[in-house]
Amino acid sequence: MIEARQVSVSIGSTRIVSDVDFTVRPGELAAIVGPNGSGKTTFLRALTGELAFSGKISLNGRDTAKLKPWEAASIRAVLPQSTALSFPFTVREIVKLGVTGGRSGALAGEGDRLPERALARVDLEGFAGRFYQELSGGEQQRVQLARVLCQVWAPVLDGQPRYLFLDEPVSSLDIKHQLIIMDIARDFARRGGGVVAILHDLNLTAMYADQICVMYRGKLAAAGAPQAVLTDSLIEKVFGCRLRVGAVPQANIPFVLPQSAVA
Amino acid sequence: MVDETIAGDAGVQEQGRHAVGDRSGRALLVIGVLAVALAATALFSLTWGASDASALGLVRSWLFGATPGDEALSMRDSVIVYDIRLPRIVLGMLVGAALAVSGAVMQGLFRNPLADPGLVGVSAGAGLGAVSVIVLGATVLAPFTALLGTYALPFAAFGGGLLTTIILYNVATRQGRTSIATMLLAGIALGAMAMALTGVLVYIADDRQLRDLTFWQLGSLAGATWLKIAGAGPIIILALATTPFMAKGLNALALGEATASHLGVPVQRLKYVAIVAVSAAIGASVAVSGGIGFVGIVVPHLLRLAIGPDNRYLLPASALLGACLLLLADAVSRTIVAPAELPIGIVTAAVGGPFFLWILLRKRGVVDL
Numbered sequence: 102m103i104e105a106r107q108v109s110v111s112i113g114s115t116r117i118v119s120d121v122d123f124t125v126r127p128g129e130l131a132a133i134v135g136p137n138g139s140g141k142t143t144f145l146r147a148l149t150g151e152l153a154f155s156g157k158i159s160l161n162g163r164d165t166a167k168l169k170p171w172e173a174a175s176i177r178a179v180l181p182q183s184t185a186l187s188f189p190f191t192v193r194e195i196v197k198l199g200v201t202g203g204r205s206g207a208l209a210g211e212g213d214r215l216p217e218r219a220l221a222r223v224d225l226e227g228f229a230g231r232f233y234q235e236l237s238g239g240e241q242q243r244v245q246l247a248r249v250l251c252q253v254w255a256p257v258l259d260g261q262p263r264y265l266f267l268d269e270p271v272s273s274l275d276i277k278h279q280l281i282i283m284d285i286a287r288d289f290a291r292r293g294g295g296v297v298a299i300l301h302d303l304n305l306t307a308m309y310a311d312q313i314c315v316m317y318r319g320k321l322a323a324a325g326a327p328q329a330v331l332t333d334s335l336i337e338k339v340f341g342c343r344l345r346v347g348a349v350p351q352a353n354i355p356f357v358l359p360q361s362a363v364a
Numbered sequence: 365m366v367d368e369t370i371a372g373d374a375g376v377q378e379q380g381r382h383a384v385g386d387r388s389g390r391a392l393l394v395i396g397v398l399a400v401a402l403a404a405t406a407l408f409s410l411t412w413g414a415s416d417a418s419a420l421g422l423v424r425s426w427l428f429g430a431t432p433g434d435e436a437l438s439m440r441d442s443v444i445v446y447d448i449r450l451p452r453i454v455l456g457m458l459v460g461a462a463l464a465v466s467g468a469v470m471q472g473l474f475r476n477p478l479a480d481p482g483l484v485g486v487s488a489g490a491g492l493g494a495v496s497v498i499v500l501g502a503t504v505l506a507p508f509t510a511l512l513g514t515y516a517l518p519f520a521a522f523g524g525g526l527l528t529t530i531i532l533y534n535v536a537t538r539q540g541r542t543s544i545a546t547m548l549l550a551g552i553a554l555g556a557m558a559m560a561l562t563g564v565l566v567y568i569a570d571d572r573q574l575r576d577l578t579f580w581q582l583g584s585l586a587g588a589t590w591l592k593i594a595g596a597g598p599i600i601i602l603a604l605a606t607t608p609f610m611a612k613g614l615n616a617l618a619l620g621e622a623t624a625s626h627l628g629v630p631v632q633r634l635k636y637v638a639i640v641a642v643s644a645a646i647g648a649s650v651a652v653s654g655g656i657g658f659v660g661i662v663v664p665h666l667l668r669l670a671i672g673p674d675n676r677y678l679l680p681a682s683a684l685l686g687a688c689l690l691l692l693a694d695a696v697s698r699t700i701v702a703p704a705e706l707p708i709g710i711v712t713a714a715v716g717g718p719f720f721l722w723i724l725l726r727k728r729g730v731v732d733l
Contacts, residue, residue: 151622174628184619187476188673193385198616202627217383229385252627 102126103148103264103295108156110140110147117143118154119319125312127262130287130296132306135316136340141299142182142268144316148297149179149266161261175204177264178252182272184245186233192244193229196220199251206255206263215254219247224281238273246270246282256294265289267298271305280362283309307331308360315339391677394670398684402457405691409453410445412695452588455596456694457687459585459653462600462645464686465607467660468667468678472614473638474536474547477668477723480661481646484551486528487657488558490643490650491581492565493524498580499565499573514595522599522647528554529639583656583709585694596648603645604683610638611675618673656709658716659686665723 105123109116118140125131133141147154150165150173158165160176168176178199186195196216199205207215220228223243228236233244246267253263265286271279279302286296287309300306306313307327315323315330317339323330336344350356463481470479470486481487497520501509509516532554536547566577580587613634616624625631649656663686664678671677690708693715697708 146622149622149626151625170625170630171628174626177626179623179626181620181623184623186618188618189668190618190673191385191387193383194387194672194674195619197386198619198627201612202616202629213383216385229383231385 102159102161102262103297104157104159105148106157108144108147108154108158110143110152110154112143112152117319118147120156121316121321123148123314123321123324125264125295125297127257127293127295128290129311130290130298130309131312131314132310133297133299133314133316134301134303134306135322139316139339140319141316143319145266145268145297145299149177160264174202174252175258175263176253176261177266178249179266180246180249180268180270182268183238183242190233191229192220192225192231192233192236193217195233195244196229196247196251199248202252204258205251206253206258215251216247219250219254220244222250222285223247224278239275239278242270242273243278243282246285250285253294256289256292262293262295264295264297267296269299269301272301276357276359279305280359283359302359303331303336305359387672387674388677391671391674391681394667395677395681395684398681398688402684402688402691405688406453406457409456409691409695410449412699447590448588451590451593452585452694453691455588455593455652456585456690458593458597458600459649459656460659460687460690461604461683462649462686463656463659463690464663464682465604465679466642466645466649468664468675468682469607469610469614469638469642470660471664472610472617472675473533473635473642475618475620476547477665478661479547480658481525481642482655482657482660484532484547485553485555485558486525486532486551486643486646487650487655488555488562489528490521490525490647491655492558492562493520493522493647494580494651495562495565495577496520496524498576499569514591515599518596518599518648518651520647521651522644524558525647525650526640526643528558529643533635533639580654582707583654583712584697584705584707585653585690586698586705586707588652592652596652599644599648603641603648606637606641607679608676610634610641611679614638614675615673654707654709656690656712658712658720659690661723662716662719663689 103123103125105121108118108121108123110118121144123131123144133145135141143152146152148158148165150168160168160173163176165173193216196219199219200212200215205212205215211218217226217229220226223246225240225243225247228240228244233241236244249265249267253265256263267286270286271282274282283305286298290296290311298310300310310327312325313323313327313330314321315335322339323335331346333343333345336342336346467480470481470484471477473479494517497505497509497517501516505516505520508520512519532547532550535550536543566574569577613624613629613631616627616629617631617634619627621631624634664682667678667681667685671681690712693711694708696706697711698705700706
């Protein structure tokens with residue numbers, strides 16, 4: 102379980118996140134949504150130990166402030182928004198960093214094939230020999246996800262659930278790959294792990310999240326199941342625009358929702 | 365949609381023993397070739413020189429005992445080979461390895477292929493430390509030199525290099541992000557400051573010191589003695605011995621400090637160890653051979669083209685190629701204008717400068733200022 106109690110983060114003299122309470126149970130996919138600058142990424146950085154914070158955060162009951170880097174790496178993996186490289190690594194070499202970094206939890210003998218399997222999962226089969234720097238932004242993001250998956254390949258290891266922290270995992274992806282990546286995240290949760298993802302697409306969020314946390318001006322504006330959270334009044338308050346949930350556009354304007362995907 | 369049946373048996377493409385995109389096999393092969401090349405270069409250097417001293421004869425007599433045919437083997441040959449060429453070769457290999465590996469480690473640390481101790485002022489800082497001891501060793505710094513003896517020069521150079529690296533890192537890095545523009549500019553500023561102070565010391569130096577300084581500043585292996593090796597060798601070897609333990613951490617660091625930490629790397633500790641090791645290796649090298657430029661940037665860059673940036677292979681390969689190239693450069697420097705000799709720093713700069721420009725032209729994206 103991920104538990105955050107009264108978490109606040111200040112950078113310099115500016116308070117970015119104030120008194121956020123947050124709980125993610127194993128098996129859950131929690132989405133953090135909110136307007137730009139509402140503190141989503143800052144809060145995620147506190148959760149992953151990148152930023153100093155006040156309050157208390159624990160992973161599986163262990164205080165994250167006291168976890169050594171290699172201990173934390175065996176419990177959770179983190180996908181940053183984007184990663185630029187200055188050295189010519191191949192895709193396989195990048196993904197392999199995930200295997201050597203944490204404890205994949207893959208069966209003995211599977212470890213060597215893990216990069217290829219992870220790449221196939223993110224629909225990058227055959228990309229192992231390509232240079233990372235030569236890929237498009239969306240492809241790079243999926244390579245990083247493959248690396249992150251390798252780090253915590255088994256969602257449950259030694260009876261302990263493990264976690265994925267994803268900062269805008271689908272922000273630069275086309276619709277097909279948005280669905281593939283969100284399926285991977287949901288699958289990770291269904292198999293006993295936990296997922297925290299920052300998302301911007303409210304439709305994807307409603308479709309995949311078990312729990313939505315809405316951040317607004319550094320505070321938690323609402324949290325709960327999609328049906329309870331995504332209301333006209335909350336969206337107007339938080340995003341500052343009047344949108345109606347569930348309204349269908351006029352007949353002559355096409356609209357495509359992820360929910361319409363045929364499995 | 366992805367489901368387990370697709371994901372489970374998905375493409376494992378094997379090409380021979382190694383998967384596609386896995387360059388470790390090639391890297392090991394290159395390391396093997398470099399080791400052989402270094403041995404051959406060292407042997408060649410032993411026989412190559414302004415004098416016609418026969419090293420092969422010496423090796424033969426050393427291996428099989430003196431044979432009747434070896435009367436030609438004179439006392440003079442023995443001195444030239446054992447006391448002049450051999451220490452010079454050993455020192456050249458140590459310094460070449462130290463410069464190349466320091467370059468590779470620093471590039472990993474700053475996440476940029478242009479971070480070179482010579483370019484960003486670390487060598488200048490180390491030089492300042494060394495010049496201080498040469499000029500002030502008998503007066504102001506007398507207690508320091510008395511305490512450390514042979515090690516005074518390398519330690520002063522180490523101190524100067526360490527101080528420069530720490531200042532550089534703190535100026536160029538904000539919240540785990542190193543700005544390459546700030547790093548290069550700060551390096552220029554620090555280098556200029558160190559050169560200014562060095563200039564003051566040169567100004568007050570006497571004639572004898574001045575001559576020492578001039579040759580030393582241009583970079584040369586000419587003064588190689590077993591005594592110098594005893595002073596700098598252990599420091600360089602110790603510093604190089606720590607680098608294999610950094611390799612995995614430096615690989616993860618290529619993804620950024622935060623991501624490296626998420627991958628389980630103790631980033632702060634890695635940075636401290638890397639900074640101290642680089643400063644020690646550069647300090648000791650500068651102390652014995654002066655400012656030999658461009659080895660630290662050319663060698664890792666060439667190797668990245670050949671075997672990729674994986675530091676587990678890049679670091680040992682850099683040590684071998686650095687040692688090899690410096691021996692070759694030294695062979696040129698001591699024979700091209702024989703019986704005089706050209707400081708080796710001039711040779712490496714003459715080759716390294718154009719090479720550096722070629723890197724800039726070839727990959728304009730490298731310097732994102």
